[in-house]
Amino acid sequence: MSMRAFAHLLDRLSLTSSRNAKLILIQDHLRQTPDPDRGYALAALTGALSFNAAKPAFIRKAIEARMDPQLFAWSYDFVGDLAETVSLVWPAPSSRKWLGANRPPELSEVIDALHSASRPEVQRLIEGWLDALDPDGRWALLKLMTGGLRVGVSSRLAKQACANLGGVDIGEIEEIWHALAPPYGDLFAWLEGRSERPSPDAPGRFRPVMLAQPLDEEVDFQKLDPADYLAEWKWDGIRVQAVSERGERRLYTRTGDDISASFPDVVEALDFEGAIDGELLVLRDGALASFGDLQQRLNRKTVDAKLLAAFPAGIRAYDLLMDGETDLRALPFETRRARLEAFVASLKTSRIDLSPLQPFSTWKALAALRLEPPEGDARLSEGLMLKRRDSVYEPGRPKGPWFKWKRDPRLIDAVLMYAQRGHGKRSSFYSDYTFGVWREDEDGRRTLTPVGKAYFGFTDEELKQIDKFVRDHTIERFGPVRSVRADADVGLIFEVAFEGLQRSSRHKSGVAMRFPRINRIRWDKPAREADELATLEAMLD
Structure with missing residues (x-):
């Protein structure tokens, strides 16, 4: 598949606002495109590709050698996007031919070259590819290289397209995703019925998370028995899954994005065998800091020693999904909770503590607690979580087992x-x-x-x-x-x-x-x- 076909997909996705239309576009592309190109397209859409030797500075160097740098700077400021600007202003190629043929490169050819080429070689390749491509192809190439497609497709949406292609639940895709690698030949073989499902048994893999429904006090409390539920604070951080299995340690967001590199202090503390569901927070000597402090650590690819010391991160544990090699997700929450308490008590780190349960006997008593939390960490909570004692850990947002009850109505x-x-x-x-x-x-x-x-x-x-x-x-x-x-x-x-x-x-x-x-x-x-x-x-x- 040439870069033009990939560019056509990106162009149509960027111009389509409908979620269902995007799904159909991706499904059709995956169905009609041969291996390995469809796998590389999927990897690009899910953010699974990175090229260490390809840097935006190379792109700027290439364009500034072909047009006045000040004119380019003005153009870039007006357009606001490097790939879009360069794709539009790149001059028509001279008589020099790219690799002697001046032909558009194949998608797999570009990816293979970017993975193996040295930095000087990448500079030459970029210039040749840009000469050979039209504006749409240049835009797709540069977006691919810089890792920011921005066509309105999340990683989960691309995985949903795979699930639709094979007629399976997205949870099955998420369960095996971190055991797969581009160009995903084994994934497509399974989805098309040519082989068995790839094994999810990869150390450090992500488990699809369970989410809560918003609580409607007037409606839900009429139907729910307080004796059936346990309550805990809804902490003001970001939901994470901390996994440590057979030497592999990973920290994931609730959507399955690997943020391990951004929180090396937390990953270092994962000295156990299992998987914890919890809240990522800034914890100083066991005391919770505000969300503003956590924001200092978010969206950073690297962190220095000064930042690690000023904003030490940790996990407040909600649930235990794996205890050693034992999968606990099918057990009742009350049972998992007891296992979690013992599990956290055995850890030799202050970076992981337990989210305490809040005793109550009536909804009225719980409402009073939510309105006036006690002094300490609870004052920084968002509200309360209600979880049925007998609820299994079910991926998605099932109705009934878990509720979130936010404290601040403003x-x-x-x-x-x-x-x-x-x-x-x-x-x-x-x-x-x-x-x-x-x-x-x-x-x-x-x-x-x-x-x-x-x-x-x-x-x-x-x-x-x-x-x-x-x-x-x-x-x-x-x-x-x-x-x-x-x-x-x-x-x-x-x-x-x-x-x-x-x-x-x-x-x-x-x-x-x-x-x-x-x-x-x-x-x-x-x-x-x-x-x-x-x-x-x-x-x-």
Whole structure:
């Protein structure tokens, strides 16, 4: 498959906002494309490819040798994306032929070359490939090299396309994913019925997580018996899975992304055999720090000794999935909890502690605890978690076994929709943000509707990160305003705090916030999990 076919896939994905349409595009591509190219396309979509010898600096060096560097800088500033800018301004090739043929390279040929070439060789290859490709092909090549496709496809969506292709549950894909490697020949052989399912028995693999349903106090408490449930605090960090098996130690987010390299201090503490489900937090001498401290550690590929010392990370354990080589997921939660308590007590590290249960006898007593948490760590919690004593660990978000009961009703999760340039020292940054929540139309489709605008509540460093997100995910421009990609799979969630809420005929959503501000940035949370408009309506003064 030439780079043109891969570029065509990326182009169609980038222009399609529908999740189902994206799934069909990926499924068709995987069905129609031969091995190994479809496997490499899948690896690119899931972020499983990296090329140590290919650096953005090589791309800039190549283009600045072909056009005025200042003109390129102005063009780059206007477009805001390196790959898109270079693909558009790259001059027509001279009489020099790429490898004597001036032909477009194959996708597998590019990947094989990037994996084996030295840095000087990569520089020459990049220039030859760019000469041989059209603008769409150049854009796909550069996106592939830099590892940032940004076509509205999450790793999970690409895995769902694989599951659909083979008619299997996505949990089966996730269970074996970390035992696979590009170009995934054994995966496709199984999905197409040509071989058995690849073994999930790979040390350090990820187990699909179990998630909770939001609690509706008025409805759910009428149906639930408090004696059937155990309660614990919902800690204010990010959900992780810590795995240590046969010498392999890994730290995963709840979506299966491997963040081990970002938290070497936590990985070093995984001196056990098993798999823990818990919350990643900054813990100082056993005391919980705020989420703002944890944010100093998130989204960093490397961390230095100073950062490790200032913001020591750890895990507050919720559940035990594996105890040694024993899989506990089919056991009742109450049984797993007892095993977890013994497991954590046996560990010789202060970086992993236990999320304590909160005794209660009635829903009224639990509500009082949620409203007025005791002094200490509980004051930094988001609320409570309720878990049925007899619940097995079931991947996904089953209805009934687990509930999350947030404590602060004046916080919502909203998705960034529009960004506008700021003023004064912020004039070069997109710093004024319009955000929205999900609503369901008459046809049952979920769309975002704007509910507010904020321009403070973040640090200068966070402003730079958000500005980069805006430039990388711009889909339309309206003068100084950019429309930012925001769909179920791709979007940036802000946790928005506000002082009051009232009905408003001036706003399309029908509600208006008083003093909205960005409380924190949820880089770890997929856009589909932002709040619904109904949540805001229920909070009306």
